Amino acid sequence: MIKTIVNQTILNKNFINKNVYNNINKCYHHHHYTTTTTNTTTDKSRQKLFSFGSFDNLKLGVPGNNDKLIPTQITHLPPFLKIKQFGSSWLNSFLLTDEQNENDPTISNKVYMWGTNKSGNMSLPSEQYRFPTTIDLLKNTFVEKVIGGRSFTLVLTRDGKVLGFGENNFGQLGLGDTRNRTAPTPVETLNNQHIIDIGVGLDHSIAVTKAGHVFGWGYNVEGQIGQKVVEYTRMNSTTEVMDGEEEGGAGSLREQMIPDVEYTLPTLVPGLEQIKISNVFCGYDSTFLLSARGNVYSFGSNEIGTLGLGSELKGRVTKPTKIKFTETNEKIKQLSSGASHTLFLTSGGNVYSCGWGTEGRLGLGMDTSNRDSPTLLKYFNQNKIKIVKVAAGGSHSMALDDQGRVYTWGNGSNGKLGHGNESDENLPKQINFFSHSNVIDIFAGIDNSLVLIKE
Numbered sequence: 001m002i003k004t005i006v007n008q009t010i011l012n013k014n015f016i017n018k019n020v021y022n023n024i025n026k027c028y029h030h031h032h033y034t035t036t037t038t039n040t041t042t043d044k045s046r047q048k049l050f051s052f053g054s055f056d057n058l059k060l061g062v063p064g065n066n067d068k069l070i071p072t073q074i075t076h077l078p079p080f081l082k083i084k085q086f087g088s089s090w091l092n093s094f095l096l097t098d099e100q101n102e103n104d105p106t107i108s109n110k111v112y113m114w115g116t117n118k119s120g121n122m123s124l125p126s127e128q129y130r131f132p133t134t135i136d137l138l139k140n141t142f143v144e145k146v147i148g149g150r151s152f153t154l155v156l157t158r159d160g161k162v163l164g165f166g167e168n169n170f171g172q173l174g175l176g177d178t179r180n181r182t183a184p185t186p187v188e189t190l191n192n193q194h195i196i197d198i199g200v201g202l203d204h205s206i207a208v209t210k211a212g213h214v215f216g217w218g219y220n221v222e223g224q225i226g227q228k229v230v231e232y233t234r235m236n237s238t239t240e241v242m243d244g245e246e247e248g249g250a251g252s253l254r255e256q257m258i259p260d261v262e263y264t265l266p267t268l269v270p271g272l273e274q275i276k277i278s279n280v281f282c283g284y285d286s287t288f289l290l291s292a293r294g295n296v297y298s299f300g301s302n303e304i305g306t307l308g309l310g311s312e313l314k315g316r317v318t319k320p321t322k323i324k325f326t327e328t329n330e331k332i333k334q335l336s337s338g339a340s341h342t343l344f345l346t347s348g349g350n351v352y353s354c355g356w357g358t359e360g361r362l363g364l365g366m367d368t369s370n371r372d373s374p375t376l377l378k379y380f381n382q383n384k385i386k387i388v389k390v391a392a393g394g395s396h397s398m399a400l401d402d403q404g405r406v407y408t409w410g411n412g413s414n415g416k417l418g419h420g421n422e423s424d425e426n427l428p429k430q431i432n433f434f435s436h437s438n439v440i441d442i443f444a445g446i447d448n449s450l451v452l453i454k455e
Helices: 008-017 024-028 378-382
Strands: 047-053 068-073 083-088 092-097 111-116 128-134 143-148 152-157 162-166 181-186 195-200 204-209 214-218 232-236 255-259 263-268 277-283 286-291 296-302 315-322 332-337 341-346 351-355 371-376 387-392 396-401 406-410 425-430 438-444 448-454
Touching (some): 083 143, 083 438, 083 448, 092 143, 152 195, 204 286, 277 296, 286 332, 341 387, 341 396, 396 438
Parallel strands (some): 195 277
Antiparallel strands (some): 047 448, 083 092, 092 111, 111 128, 143 152, 152 162, 214 263, 277 286, 396 406, 438 448
């Protein structure tokens, strides 16, 4: 059982509105957000993917029905596999191979998935897959990036097109309706745009065009797609109360929150006309845009400072707002936002964090108070450690340094920190298991972690 629940005010507001989900703890127990990309080479070195944390929904991809407190290799993969990208969502994990061949342009990257297939989020015929399984419906598609929301998946192709599949009750697939899809379906409204990056939150989606424009669609109660928030109407249902269901309880279908307007089609995010955006990173109910100049703009839920906008802007932020980094003039090159906290990586390899501080997920030591502005992680700075990648999960954090070492901190339940126990860590702590390995990529899920090494 996870020790903490994501900030109650956020979850009560978001998840009670989304009455389709049974209870807060269940919702919190299923993730991620950030995707991860690897620069691979054409050598014949061997890569190994390791998984640890909660076995919930079979996301770990390894034998057994127990949490893994130490990293465990995912063995059900072809030898000499080159991995371009990998990640984990609430219900499943995925990886994208890097099989591009200059001599044979017909060879395409492959997408593997494992975990729980609910509402078509894995685009596979069965309900559960314990081990990595190829998505045949994507085998002739030149996939560049895969990213998973609560129970849906988006795919970005080499030619800048977006495909979606899975749950669509908030229009998060961008298809103009709210019907689920079990097969990859093109987001046709974006066909005249060349998309270079995609991001998803719990139930919202963001796309960045080659021209630097941004489109958003799906759930918008916190303004996370950068549009005016439309108030929800409470609808009374005449449905009989189900067996074992309390009248008006959390699982009751008698009252549902129905939005007056659904953003079921990609909609241009206003307020960015003079800014060229190059990348998007989504948190659960938030969005971060990285500009070509290395500035970050955020919007969405800011109840506890997750957006890093200071003490002035609390609650809901609907307009992309520039984050001020008062402690540094360095540009931001990468960031990652999870359920309640955000990590920023500067061009000089320094790490800043903001948001919910409980259980040490901000990595700031004994002071675990919330931070509403980006705050320097002095641990890396003081130990002259240069970080090249950060990853924020449901309640834990990860970082990879330029020597191929990986560090974790925050909530340790389910073993997701990889230290062989379930203890919380207030400061970054190196995973000893990988001390003699060359780690090349990391991913923090809601309650699990993934690490890629190169031999």
